[in-house]
Amino acid sequence: MRDYLQAQLRAVLDTLGDVPPDFEIALETPDRPEHGDLATNTALRLGSVLDDNPRAIAETIAERLRERVDPARIQSVEVAGPGFINVRFAQDYLFDGLADLLAQGDAYGRSDAGDGQRALVEYVSANPTGPLTVGHGRNAVLGDTIATLLDWTGYDVTREYYYNDAGRQMRVLAQSVRARYEALATPDLDTKTLTLDDDTTVEVPEGFPEDGYLGEYITDIARSLYDEHGAKLLTTESLTPFQEAAEEAIFADIEATLAQLNIEMDAFADEQSLHDEGRVEAVLDGLTEAGLTYEEDGALWLKTTAFGKDQDTVLVKTSGEPTYRTPDIAYHITKFERDYDLMIDILGADHHAAYPDVLNALDALGYDADRVDVVLYQFVTLVRGDEPVKMSTRRANYVTLDDLIEKVGADVTRFFFLMRSPDTHLNFDLELAEEESEKNPVFYLQYAHARICSVVDKAEEVGFSYDEDADLSLLTHEAEIALIKELLRFPKALRDAADARAPHLVPNYLEDVATAFSQFYDNCQIIGVDDDLATARMQLALAAKTVLKNGLTVLGLSAPRQM
RNA sequence: GCGCUCGUAGCUCAGUCGGACAGAGCAUCGGUUUCCGGUACCGAAGGCCGGGGGUUCGAAUCCUCCCGAGCGCACCA
Structure with missing residues (x-):
């Protein structure tokens, strides 16, 4: 109907003369039923273009529109207010639409606007260092629903989860597990005291990393390793068995949580493969060839000032390890190589300063960064009564997504994240969670x-x-x-x-x-x-x-x- | 200091490309049930759309300055 009316209006405008052919015709659904089913402000906006009274223009348009419009679809065309043109649908049009709706059934609402284009939605993408938080929940539910919306509007959609398994974080994770394991295997092992950011202290095994993960789940993983291998792993220097065990256990946990929310990923992508395949190196070479890098203080820098930033950014640390940005660029290149027309990233507000680097780098490397669309969402703030709930992934003293689902159910959890714009900061009072869930x-x-x-x-x-x-x-x-x-x-x-x-x-x-x-x-x-x-x-x-x-x-x- | 996202009813939030008297839910007050689910429906009350200035026939919406909140501005991700 909109398309039909748009075309009819266009034809009418062509008869007026002096109307630019690219003049945009805006149709909107009025707030009030007495303003009809569709309305346009075209005459108002033409007022300045044609230098004439909007009301008079509206009358002319309305008159010509009435002459050419199909009475089986349009019941009336009226001019109202300062020059709005209000259109009312014919009843038969409504009944035909209703019959069509009933015939389509489960498929009603689907459209082919996307024309079968291939879309990749990357979301969740939490690194497997612990249970998903409520913040991850917002990401997961937003990404999943955007993916479904694209599917319903005619895109061929892939849902992908990317995670960093090559960097420092995972090493610290493995060290944390190893230290807990050592304590289990050696009961009289010395302990040490860690002082945390909030000045509280905690006793940990001697070999525990300074910035290690303190959650109970780390000990659980260590215990299952001990149950399986006894003290044998004490003799190995490698962190690999610890990292693999942690990754596997935590991922199983994450996937179970996602499944509760009705979320199933199509694919997982990992950082390590990008290193193994030489893709990270290739990105560095490419950026260097483009003249966008330089070495200073033993590190390799990206000239982000060339993209309008006020400082440059480190690509490779003095340790020789790349920062996460570099594999991120390499990862996005794999998306292009897999030939997606549209790539959507769901990112928390804390990434907003970083993702432009990735897009700019892609652009510099010859990829069409316009095909990447970043959806930023604001943070979820948890409060308990009037007290803010302190969250620390490290301490694992946060409310997990599992906790939330258990408390209010999967439907409420999803709906809660979906009913507000991604741009809004979410305030969530846990104390009222159950009560609120009923409302x-x-x-x-x-x-x-x-x-x-x-x-x-x-x-x-x-x-x-x-x-x-x-x-x-x-x-x-x-x-x-x-x-x-x-x-x-x-x-x-x-x-x-x-x-x-x-x-x-x-x-x-x-x-x-x-x-x-x-x-x-x-x-x-x-x-x-x-x-x-x-x-x-x-x-x-x-x-x-x-x-x-x-x-x-x-x-x-x-x-x-x-x- | 710089950047991003915000600021709308007591609370949580919608508000389409700048359009017609600024909306909903919750909370508050009042009404509706011989009948298919009253977890519903109808109504009342509640607003300087953070503040000033500007653009426009018209601004919650665009521009600008100020105030306030969150998040960034890492050789963390």
């Missing part, structure tokens, strides 16, 4: 869905049989028409959310649908009225169920038959 709008959506299921059950119970070729034109009640219009917005709502990488638009939309359904339900009896009308209303209820179900599915939420 969470996700239940409002699920309740509406369950209610429709209940009506279907009731119909069967009382022996009311409704068939598919209902006379939908019997749906004339204000609440019925409003619900139909709401339901027909679904595909556009998904496209908008996908295009803007803004999952929160979907919950917002679905709340409108649930409200429209509840109002319809409240005003219009279904079972028990005249059979033809009852049949038509039943079909409308099923259409609402379809949209709610599909919408919840896109969000990765369950659509329960009863609550």
Whole structure:
């Protein structure tokens, strides 16, 4: 409909003369029903271009539009206010749309806007040094839902998880496990005292790294190694068995957490392979050839000042190890080599200063960095009552994503992260978590869905049989028409959310649908009225169920038959 | 000091490309049930859209300055 109207308006503008051919025609859904179903401010914006009264321009456009528009689709074209042109849909258009919705069923809402382009969404990407935090949860749920939105809008989507297994972090992790293992294998081993940032102290085994990981899970991993190997590993110098055991155990944990949230990755990419395949070296060579590096103080620097930054950035440390940026660039090159049209990275706000380096480097190396789209999300702040909850990955005294899921459930957890714009800082009061979960709008959506299921059950119970070729034109009640219009917005709502990488638009939309359904339900009896009308209303209820179900599915939420 | 993201009702947040009287949920107060799920529906109250200046026919939205919050500005990731 939008496309149709856009084309008709364009044709009308061509008859006016003096309108630039690239003049943009903006169509919007007005807030108020009395302003019609679609409105355009074209005449207002043409006022200055044509140097004429907007109201007069609007009258001219409206008149010519009425002449050429198909009455089966458009009921009326009116000029209102300072020069808005309000268009009202014909009822037949609504009924045709509703019939189409019902025919599409589970596929309703899908579109081919992406035209089969290949998209890679990289998300989670937490390094396997400990359980996922609530912050990782936001990343995971955002990435997963953006991936689903792209899938529904016609992209061929791959979900990928990248992790750094080559750097210092993993070495410290392995050393931490090893120290705990040594303590288990040597009960009288000396201990030492570590003083942490907050001036608290903790007793650790002698060989424990200064900045080691203190979580209980480290000891668990050490214990399972001890159970399996006894004291044998004491004789080996290598950290490899410790690192491998830690990585395996922690990854199993992470994947289990993700599975609880309905998240399954298609692929994992690791940093070590990039080193092994010489890709990191190749990046350094490439950047050096491009004249973007220099050596100073024993390190290799990237001239980020050439990209407008106020300082240069280290690519290779004096130790000879690259900083994470270098393999990151190499990793992104593998994405290009795998021929993705669109690459989306989901990153926390703390990365915002770093990712431009990667994009600029890619650009300098001849890759089209415009195909990489970074979605930044703000941090999740946890509070308990009025007290902020201190989080430290190192101490593992944080609230894990598992804790949160256990407390409020997977649906609420997902919805909580999805209902707000990625740009907003999330405040989460743990003390009120359970109470709040009962007020969470996700239940409002699920309740509406369950209610429709209940009506279907009731119909069967009382022996009311409704068939598919209902006379939908019997749906004339204000609440019925409003619900139909709401339901027909679904595909556009998904496209908008996908295009803007803004999952929160979907919950917002679905709340409108649930409200429209509840109002319809409240005003219009279904079972028990005249059979033809009852049949038509039943079909409308099923259409609402379809949209709610599909919408919840896109969000990765369950659509329960009863609550 | 510099950069990024923000600041909208008591609280948590929407607000499309600059458009019509600024919205929702929760909390508060009031109303609705012989009938398909009242976990619902209807209504009331609640706003200097952080503040000043500017652009525009029109600004919560764009520009600028100021105030406030979070996050960066590592040879950590």
